[in-house]
Amino acid sequence: MIRFILGKLLYLVPTFLGITLIAFSFVRVLPGDPVLLMAGERGITPERHAELSAQLGFDRPIWQQYFDFLGRLLQGDLGNSLVTKKPVLTEFLALFPATVELGLVAIVIATLVGVPVGVIAAIRRGSWFDQISMTGALVGFSMPIFWWGLLLIILFSGILQWTPVSGRISLMYFFPQVTGFMLIDSLLSGQKGAFASAASHLILPAVVLATIPLAVIARQTRSAMLEVMGEDYVRTARAKGLPQSRVVGVHALRNAMIPVITTIGLQVGVLMAGAILTETIFSWPGIGKWMIDSISRRDYPVVQSGLLLIAGLVMLVNLLVDLTYGLINPRIRHK
Amino acid sequence: MSDTAVKLSDAAIRRRMLADFWFYFRQNRGAVAGMWVFLALVLVAIFAPLIAPHDPTQQYRDALLVPPVWQEGGRAGFLLGTDAVGRDMLSRLIYGAQFSLFIGIVVVSIALVGGIIVGLLAGFFGGWVDTVIMRVMDVILAFPSLLLALVLVAILGPGLTNAMIAIAIVYQPHFARLTRAAVMGEKAREYVTAARVAGAGNLRLMFKTILPNCLAPLIVQATLSFSSAVLDSAALGFLGMGAQPPASEWGTMLAEAREFILRAWWVVTLPGLAILTSVLAINLMGDGLRDALDPKLKRS
Numbered sequence: 018m019i020r021f022i023l024g025k026l027l028y029l030v031p032t033f034l035g036i037t038l039i040a041f042s043f044v045r046v047l048p049g050d051p052v053l054l055m056a057g058e059r060g061i062t063p064e065r066h067a068e069l070s071a072q073l074g075f076d077r078p079i080w081q082q083y084f085d086f087l088g089r090l091l092q093g094d095l096g097n098s099l100v101t102k103k104p105v106l107t108e109f110l111a112l113f114p115a116t117v118e119l120g121l122v123a124i125v126i127a128t129l130v131g132v133p134v135g136v137i138a139a140i141r142r143g144s145w146f147d148q149i150s151m152t153g154a155l156v157g158f159s160m161p162i163f164w165w166g167l168l169l170i171i172l173f174s175g176i177l178q179w180t181p182v183s184g185r186i187s188l189m190y191f192f193p194q195v196t197g198f199m200l201i202d203s204l205l206s207g208q209k210g211a212f213a214s215a216a217s218h219l220i221l222p223a224v225v226l227a228t229i230p231l232a233v234i235a236r237q238t239r240s241a242m243l244e245v246m247g248e249d250y251v252r253t254a255r256a257k258g259l260p261q262s263r264v265v266g267v268h269a270l271r272n273a274m275i276p277v278i279t280t281i282g283l284q285v286g287v288l289m290a291g292a293i294l295t296e297t298i299f300s301w302p303g304i305g306k307w308m309i310d311s312i313s314r315r316d317y318p319v320v321q322s323g324l325l326l327i328a329g330l331v332m333l334v335n336l337l338v339d340l341t342y343g344l345i346n347p348r349i350r351h352k
Numbered sequence: 353m354s355d356t357a358v359k360l361s362d363a364a365i366r367r368r369m370l371a372d373f374w375f376y377f378r379q380n381r382g383a384v385a386g387m388w389v390f391l392a393l394v395l396v397a398i399f400a401p402l403i404a405p406h407d408p409t410q411q412y413r414d415a416l417l418v419p420p421v422w423q424e425g426g427r428a429g430f431l432l433g434t435d436a437v438g439r440d441m442l443s444r445l446i447y448g449a450q451f452s453l454f455i456g457i458v459v460v461s462i463a464l465v466g467g468i469i470v471g472l473l474a475g476f477f478g479g480w481v482d483t484v485i486m487r488v489m490d491v492i493l494a495f496p497s498l499l500l501a502l503v504l505v506a507i508l509g510p511g512l513t514n515a516m517i518a519i520a521i522v523y524q525p526h527f528a529r530l531t532r533a534a535v536m537g538e539k540a541r542e543y544v545t546a547a548r549v550a551g552a553g554n555l556r557l558m559f560k561t562i563l564p565n566c567l568a569p570l571i572v573q574a575t576l577s578f579s580s581a582v583l584d585s586a587a588l589g590f591l592g593m594g595a596q597p598p599a600s601e602w603g604t605m606l607a608e609a610r611e612f613i614l615r616a617w618w619v620v621t622l623p624g625l626a627i628l629t630s631v632l633a634i635n636l637m638g639d640g641l642r643d644a645l646d647p648k649l650k651r652s
Contacts, residue, residue, distance in 0.1 A: 035491030046507055152382075155639070159631040161583055163590045164606055164624030167613055175614045290498035294587055308499065309591060312506045324503055328494045335494075
């Protein structure tokens with residue numbers, strides 16, 4: 018097992034170096050002078066230009082710049098935002114919990130709904146439930162989620178007035194950040210109504226973000242279940258006279274879950290892309306919106322390091338998925 | 353094949369394969385429905401200038417945010433109403449079909465051709481060529497696709513062409529991986545060895561001998577990428593990074609309509625519905641294609 022883990026880790030090193038190379042090249046391949054670009058439309062004095070160039074290291078040879086970049090990276094220095102002047106890492110860590118909270122709730126919704134739907138659809142193959150749920154899954158899979166979010170806002174915030182349009186919590190409430198997760202912090206604060214406010218702010222964005230993973234998980238669960246249900250050991254279990262619930266719940270589901278767990282893990286990348294859109298629509302103060310804002314503000318150090326952090330994160334989660342997979346399924350380990 | 357078997361010409365074999373394919377494809381009602389919707393979309397896109405009642409960029413200053421014809425205040429001249437600057441929604445939606453199809457075709461073509469070449473090289477030659485190429489693909493795949501596309505557009509500058517290039521770059525590794533896997537499976541087969549012994553060069557082996565036998569998964573992936581391309585380009589348009597106003601691209605239309613969501617439902621609902629319908633149709637077709645082309649599922 019340790020060899021398996023080490024092998025996987027070693028495999029990641031070149032990929033990670035590639036990611037740093039892309040993030041590094043990003044600012045350099047921008048057409049025109051990066052310093053002028055960063056200065057924006059107001060222009061810049063020659064002295065300030067030279068100063069910025071030296072500060073950002075643009076006056077040195079390109080390979081040296083890359084190694085400087087890597088060196089700073091290893092020390093946890095990801096540069097400063099041009100707009101707020103704060104370290105990028107500080108900004109990232111401040112906004113990250115909001116995205117994690119949103120993503121976690123979304124993946125929980127997607128799993129809690131998607132897996133049972135897929136299992137039932139597989140058991141009752143061809144029934145109306147199967148047909149309707151799988152049609153629904155395909156619709157969900159095809160959904161432009163930025164539009165879906167707007168529709169939900171029209172319905173639940175506009176017409177029914179059940180949920181707020183944007184933000185994480187009503188401005189009425191103020192309490193210290195403990196975990197950074199609004200749902201938990203609002204409970205810890207003990208203020209009346211704070212949790213309900215946080216939950217009502219979270220529910221629509223989470224549902225929107227959950228849509229595509231939910232569809233993928235439901236489809237994957239169904240096909241994995243169908244495959245497993247045709248196996249000999251399921252027939253044997255049936256022949257032994259075991260009740261349907263045990264055959265499905267123990268013999269089939271356990272084995273069908275292996276690919277499903279992988280699918281759930283692989284949704285992290287999908288969630289990240291979805292978070293960019295969802296956070297923009299709902300003005301959710303997370304890293305998706307932060308990236309979009311930074312791109313439109315031309316805050317390139319933020320875009321560069323944000324890209325690096327997000328890609329590194331997705332890579333890490335994928336590694337964890339791989340390792341879990343090896344853990345549940347020994348056949349993978351010894352390949 | 354025994355000696356007594358009837359010799360079939362290439363054309364006849366192809367016709368048989370097509371008939372075979374159609375037989376399986378037809379059994380999937382959803383796929384057939386998706387195909388019809390897609391065909392309708394193609395026709396609408398081709399004949400947009402003939403069908404559209406108005407110019408998609410013409411602004412009727414006396415008809416701002418006119419609701420659809422069946423609603424109170426609707427006008428017969430604007431069947432689906434108008435947007436905030438008085439442009440006919442129906443005409444814009446019709447012309448939007450051109451954008452979506454064009455984007456899908458261009459993105460898939462670039463990604464497919466690039467992916468096939470890269471995947472063939474990696475699968476056929478193996479060794480360090482394979483390692484280097486696949487590692488580069490891994491790096492691209494490590495980024496969430498929309499994020500990478502966004503950053504690429506930020507580098508290249510917002511606009512439709514750059515959005516298409518960015519999306520194609522992001523999709524290309526999927527094709528490369530599929531091609532590589534298929535090539536590695538086929539490379540060791542006897543017919544390839546036979547062709548090599550007969551004196552076929554590397555290029556001929558790669559493109560004429562091996563490639564045609566690797567096409568099935570690529571066709572399926574191309575269909576799925578087509579729908580993703582429509583979705584992602586609409587998302588880029590929605591974020592202001594894709595086609596620029598006044599283009600009647602559906603995502604861009606949605607972005608312009610955002611501030612009116614609580615006042616004029618049609619400017620928000622209709623473009624999204626158009627995106628959903630076309631993406632759904634293509635995905636339905638893709639599912640059908642996969643079932644019909646995947647030999648593992650056949651006759652099971």
